[in-house]
Each structure stands twice: as structure tokens, then as C-alpha cells.
Amino acid sequence: MRLFRLTLATIFQRKAWVICVLAVVVLPFALPLLSSATEKPLLVQPARILASWDTLWICAVIWGLFTAAREGEANAQSGRGEYFLTTGISATRQLFEIWLAVFCFLAVLTSLTALICQFAAAPADPVERTMWWVLNTQYVVLFLLVISPLLALATALASRFGGITGFAVTLGITLYGLYGVGYLDNLLKLEHHPMLHSLWLFSPQYRFADLTQRLYFKSGALPASAFWTMTLYFVGILAVYTGLSRLCFRTKLSS
Amino acid sequence: MSRLSSIALSTGLIGAGGLAWAVAGRPLIANSELNAPLNPLGLKRSPYGEVLAMALQGPIDTIFDAGISSGSASPAAQPAATPPATRPTLNARFSTLLISLDHASAARTNPKAGSEALKRHLRRQVEDKLRFAYQLDPSHYGNYNSLHFFLTEPEIGTRPELTASAAQLAEDTIRYCFTQDQDPRPALTAAAAATNILEWMFNDQHNNPRKYNNAQIRQYLNLLDLCLARYDHIAGQWDHSKQWDLLSPQRIAECEERHQFITKIRDAMEKTLLRIEPHPPAPQAAL
Numbered sequence: 001m002r003l004f005r006l007t008l009a010t011i012f013q014r015k016a017w018v019i020c021v022l023a024v025v026v027l028p029f030a031l032p033l034l035s036s037a038t039e040k041p042l043l044v045q046p047a048r049i050l051a052s053w054d055t056l057w058i059c060a061v062i063w064g065l066f067t068a069a070r071e072g073e074a075n076a077q078s079g080r081g082e083y084f085l086t087t088g089i090s091a092t093r094q095l096f097e098i099w100l101a102v103f104c105f106l107a108v109l110t111s112l113t114a115l116i117c118q119f120a121a122a123p124a125d126p127v128e129r130t131m132w133w134v135l136n137t138q139y140v141v142l143f144l145l146v147i148s149p150l151l152a153l154a155t156a157l158a159s160r161f162g163g164i165t166g167f168a169v170t171l172g173i174t175l176y177g178l179y180g181v182g183y184l185d186n187l188l189k190l191e192h193h194p195m196l197h198s199l200w201l202f203s204p205q206y207r208f209a210d211l212t213q214r215l216y217f218k219s220g221a222l223p224a225s226a227f228w229t230m231t232l233y234f235v236g237i238l239a240v241y242t243g244l245s246r247l248c249f250r251t252k253l254s255s
Numbered sequence: 256m257s258r259l260s261s262i263a264l265s266t267g268l269i270g271a272g273g274l275a276w277a278v279a280g281r282p283l284i285a286n287s288e289l290n291a292p293l294n295p296l297g298l299k300r301s302p303y304g305e306v307l308a309m310a311l312q313g314p315i316d317t318i319f320d321a322g323i324s325s326g327s328a329s330p331a332a333q334p335a336a337t338p339p340a341t342r343p344t345l346n347a348r349f350s351t352l353l354i355s356l357d358h359a360s361a362a363r364t365n366p367k368a369g370s371e372a373l374k375r376h377l378r379r380q381v382e383d384k385l386r387f388a389y390q391l392d393p394s395h396y397g398n399y400n401s402l403h404f405f406l407t408e409p410e411i412g413t414r415p416e417l418t419a420s421a422a423q424l425a426e427d428t429i430r431y432c433f434t435q436d437q438d439p440r441p442a443l444t445a446a447a448a449a450t451n452i453l454e455w456m457f458n459d460q461h462n463n464p465r466k467y468n469n470a471q472i473r474q475y476l477n478l479l480d481l482c483l484a485r486y487d488h489i490a491g492q493w494d495h496s497k498q499w500d501l502l503s504p505q506r507i508a509e510c511e512e513r514h515q516f517i518t519k520i521r522d523a524m525e526k527t528l529l530r531i532e533p534h535p536p537a538p539q540a541a542l
Contacts, residue, residue, distance in 0.1 A: 043376065127366060185357075190309060191505055201349055208360050217373075219363040226359030229352070 003084055003094055007071055007101035016067070017105050020059040024112050028052035028120065045121040046216050052121070053139070053212045056113040060106055060147050061174050065154045068102045069166030072155030072249070081159070081251030095249045099152045106147060114140045123218055134221040135214060142209035145234040149241035150174055156245035177206030204237050304391035308398050381405065389424075393431045394441035396513055399424075403451055418455060425452050429478070439489035440510060446482035446517045449475055453524050460531060469532050476528060479521055486514065 011017060032038075032047035075081040075098060084094055114136045122132050150170045158166025181203045188197055208230050211222070222230070256264075283289060298304045343351070369377075385402045392398055406421045425448035432445035453475050456467045493499050499507060 040376075042370070042373075046373075125367060131365060187306075187309070191503055197350075198346070201346060201353070205353060205356070208356050211360075214360070217363075217369065217377075218365050218367075219361075220365030223359050223362060223364060226356060226362075230356060230360075233352075233356070 001097060003075075003080075003089060004097035004101050006080075007098050008104060010071070010074075011067055011101060011105060016063060020063050020105075020109055021112070023055050023059060024052070024109050025116070027055045028113075028116050045123070048121040049117055049215045050212065052113045052116050053215070056109060056143070057178075057210075059109060060143075061171060064102060064106050064147060064151060065170045065174070066163075066167050067105075068099070068151040068154040069158035069163045069170070071098050071102065072158035072166055073163035075155075076159040076250050076253050079252070085251050091249055091251050092246055094251060095152060095155060095245060098155050099148070102151050102155075103148055106151070107144065110140055110143055117215065121215075128218055128220075131221045135211065138222050138227050139209075139211040139215070142211065142230060142234065145231065145238060146174075146177075146206050146209045149238040149245075152245040153241050153248075156249040159250045160248050173204065174206060177204040178210060179207070181205050182207050205233075209234065299390050300392065305395065308388045308391035308395055393428055394435050394438075394444050396440065396444045396447060399428050399444050400447055403448075407451075422452060422455060425449070429482075432482075433485075436489065439486045439493060442482050442486035442489060443510070443513050443517060446479055446486065446521075447513075449479040449482055450517060450520050450524070453479065457524070457527060469528065472528055476521075476525060479517075479524075483514075483518065483521065 028048045028051045031051040032044050035043070035047045037043040037047040075094065081091075081094055085091065089097075118133055118136050122129055150173065153173075154166045154170040156166070157169055181200060184196065184200050184203070188200060214220070214222070221227075294300075298307065382402075382405055385398075385405050388395075389398045389402045403421055403424060406424065407418065428448040429445045432441035432448070435441035453472065456472050456475065459466050502510075
């Protein structure tokens with residue numbers, strides 16, 4: 001696991017993670033002070049929920065994907081990948097170790113967010129409270145399932161096509177899955193179109209993993225069967241992305 | 256270049272630039288003619304805005320549903336994907352799965368209903384969204400009517416006493432729609448706005464000191480006729496230039512249905528006006 005430790009140490013040394021940790025910890029408490037929650041204390045907790053999960057999404061999608069892409073590019077460009085290849089670490093193993101290093105940071109950020117949401121924004125009602133930690137756990141699982149394969153894809157694409165491509169493509173896929181698919185769905189509801197319908201059908205529907213609204217509206221935990229179906233769905237996407245990333249990943253720049 | 260002159264050059268650049276910036280900036284800010292309305296990327300009232308405004312109707316439903324029907328949706332009712340008689344294709348099954356997930360992700364499992372304050376807050380959000388959709392495309396029939404309905408319906412709106420601003424909204428819509436002379440559909444929106452104003456005037460009949468007399472009602476009825484005539488005129492032009500063929504069948508059907516609806520309302524309104532107008536005795540005798 002030398003590449004893992006090296007990548008972990010590199011990201012740690014660059015210190016950009018400090019900004020993310022500060023944002024994830026401080027913004028949920030600072031942003032409600034700027035919102036209308038100062039006039040209506042009832043809205044402090046919804047405002048905190050929005051601030052904490054939205055900050056996490058922004059950090060993961062911008063910093064997480066960017067870091068993953070940069071590490072992938074650096075691994076191929078600096079000759080590091082080639083060196084590790086000669087020491088017997090296969091390309092897939094390298095991809096896994098780089099991914100794991102970035103994932104460790106994101107897992108910590110996600111746990112921090114979930115903890116803030118659990119202990120600083122929980123509803124007072126006992127019935128709602130019992131559902132709260134279930135919903136939080138569901139959100140953590142779905143969020144990590146969505147973001148993990150994207151990190152691997154960013155690394156793999158960046159190793160072959162450069163950091164900007166790796167970052168921009170995965171950022172585009174995430175935004176499309178979170179919001180674009182929903183707008184496409186609305187357009188299809190107005191008017192049926194067979195080609196757009198199949199595009200919609202085989203798009204990654206990340207919007208299911210965004211449970212912020214459920215927390216915000218206190219809608220309660222996801223029904224168990226739906227949660228397991230979603231898990232299966234995202235595991236399927238994870239497998240597809242892992243396959244694509246394996247095919248795409250390179251340990252050295254193509255000449 | 257020595258270090259001192261390099262610093263001097265940079266300082267000179269910063270100083271001269273700052274001076275030009277400050278001197279030129281003041282008159283620019285003060286000039287009200289240059290004061291462009293807030294319109295990011297020029298989306299509002301643009302062709303893209305029209306499509307976005309239609310797509311926005313979905314998120315409005317989401318928030319509206321979360322606010323109004325809280326607690327009513329039981330989780331047991333959700334996974335009821337009806338099994339079709341024939342063996343469904345893979346695509347159809349996948350589509351059903353995605354739709355059921357969509358329902359499940361919006362289902363409310365919390366046994367407690369949302370608080371009043373939360374509902375009010377959500378309604379406020381709906382209003383903001385509706386207004387944004389309206390700003391994106393004021394000539395869109397659905398956008399205008401949903402916003403009008405929201406503003407005037409005390410059961411769902413946040414501020415029931417808003418009749419004056421609803422009238423203002425109708426006036427603005429009519430004015431904007433009359434600038435659109437390439438498309439017949441804005442004329443229908445203008446006609447809908449005119450019927451809304453007329454409805455408001457007819458409701459005023461029951462007030463003791465009436466705010467509007469029959470002549471004013473007749474004036475708006477004429478405006479409504481003008482809108483419908485304008486629709487017929489541009490629609491005729493479209494018939495001629497085959498532009499209707501560019502629209503999908505759903506859009507055309509929607510357009511015809513709205514036209515019929517407004518024509519019916521118009522006829523009913525004219526009859527009401529004839530009944531309350533004191534002068535012409537002939538129609539009353541016929542009745």
C-alpha cells in the first residue's frame with residue numbers, strides 16, 4: 001500500500017482539505033445566521049441541514065473530483081505509475097490505491113456532515129428522532145455509493161486524457177445525474193420522445209441519492225425496500241464505472 | 256530594468272488604472288440608462304427561458320406537494336406498480352422501476368404532519384418559483400395562470416389580499432403579450448389575463464359602492480375580443496406559412512383547447528354583462 005500512503009500524504013500536504021473540513025464544520029452553523037432563520041428560529045434546523053449537506057455535495061463534487069483527477073494525471077505524468085508497475089503493482093491496484101486515498105478524505109467529510117445533521121439538527125419529537133438516524137445513515141450510504149465510482153472515473157480519465165478532462169467529464173456527469181435528468185424527465189412528461197426517453201432511462205439517476213429534501217421536509221426515512229433497490233441500482237452503476245475506469249486507466253502517458 | 260523602476264512601473268500602472276476605473280466608474284453607475292435589469296445569461300424572456308419555464312413546473316410540484324399533502328401519502332400506497340397482463344419488455348420494466356423509485360424517494364414516511372410554519376414557508380417558496388417561471392416567459396399560458404391562481408386563491412396562497420397586484424400582473428402580461436407578434440399563443444395568454452380582470456370586475460358587482468361601472472367592463476370585454484381576434488389573425492398567418500407543422504400534436508391540441516375554453520368564458524361573460532346592463536331591454540325580454 002505504498003502508493004496509497006504516498007497519495008494520502010500528498011493530498012494531506014497540499015492542505016486544500018483543510019478548507020473543505022472547515023467549510024463542512026463551520027458553514028452549517030454560520031450560514032443559518034445569514035438566512036431568514038434569524039427572524040424565525042423554527043427555521044434554524046432546516047437551514048442547518050441544507051447548509052451541511054449542500055456544502056458536502058459542493059466539496060465532494062469540486063474538491064473531491066478535482067483531487068482525484070489531479071492524482072490520476074500526476075501518477076501517469078510523473079513516471080510514478082511506471083515505477084510502481086516495475087515493483088509489481090498492477091495498474092488496477094494502482095487505481096484502487098489512489099482511489100482509496102481520496103475516498104478516505106471524503107468518507108471523513110461525509111461522517112462529519114452526518115454527525116452534525118444528527119446531533120445539531122435533529123427534530124425534538126421522539127418519533128421523528130428515531131427515524132432521523134435511519135435517514136442519515138441511508139443518506140451516507142447512498143452518497144458514498146454515488147461519489148466513489150465517480151472518483152475512480154475521474155482518476156482513470158485524467159490518467160489517459162489529462163486532469164481537466166477527468167474533472168470536467170465527471171463533474172458534468174454528476175450535475176447531469178443530479179439535476180439534468182430531472183429536467184429531462186419534466187420535458188418527457190410534457191411530450192413523449194422515444195430517443196430522449198431511452199437516454200433518460202439509461203442515465204445515472206443520482207437525484208435518488210440526494211435525500212436533502214427528505215431531511216429538510218422531515219419526510220421520514222426511505223421505505224426499506226426502496227432503499228435496497230436504490231442501493232442495488234447504485235452498486236450496478238459502480239460496477240459499470242469500475243469496469244470503464246479499469247479499461248481507461250493508464251500508468252504512463254500515451255506517446 | 257532595475258528593481259526600483261520595476262516597482263515604480265507597477266505602482267504607476269496600478270495608480271493610473273485605479274484612477275481611470277474610479278473616474279469612469281462613477282458616471283457609469285449614475286447613468287440610469289445603462290442600468291440593465293437583473294437577468295443572468297439573458298435567460299428571461301428568451302427562447303431558452305421558455306423551455307426552462309416549462310421544465311420548472313416539475314420542481315414546483317415537488318415543493319407544493321411536500322407542503323400541502325404532508326402526512327397524507329402513506330408508504331403502503333407507493334410500491335403499487337400494477338403488473339401488466341403481457342410480459343413487459345426490459346425497457347418498460349426498467350422504466351417502472353425508476354418511476355417507483357421516484358415515488359418512493361418523495362414518499363412521506365413520517366407519521367407526524369408538517370407544522371403550519373413549515374407549510375407557510377413552503378408556500379412562499381412555491382410563489383417564488385412560480386414568479387421565476389413567469390419572469391422567464393411571461394407570455395406562457397400555464398406560467399401566467401398558475402401565478403395568478405396562486406396569488407388570488409386564499410386557500411393556497413400566502414397573501415390572500417393581493418387583488419391589486421394580481422390585476423397589475425394581468426395588465427403587465429397583456430402588455431407583454433401584445434409585443435409578441437410572431438406566435439398566436441401569447442394572444443391566448445393575454446385573453447386569459449383579460450378574463451381574469453373581467454372576473455374580478457364581475458365579483459365587484461356585489462360590493463355596495465361599485466368600483467367598476469358597466470362601461471369599464473365593456474371596455475375589457477372589447478380588449479378580450481381584440482386578443483381573440485389577434486389570435487385568429489396570427490393563427491391564420493401560421494396556417495398560411497405552415498408554421499403549425501413545426502409544433503407537436505400535443506402543443507396544437509393544448510392550444511385549441513385553451514382557445515375553446517376562453518371563447519366559452521367570453522360568451523358567458525357577455526351574457527352576464529347583458530343581464531346586468533340596464534339599457535338594452537331586448538335580450539332581457541327574450542329571456
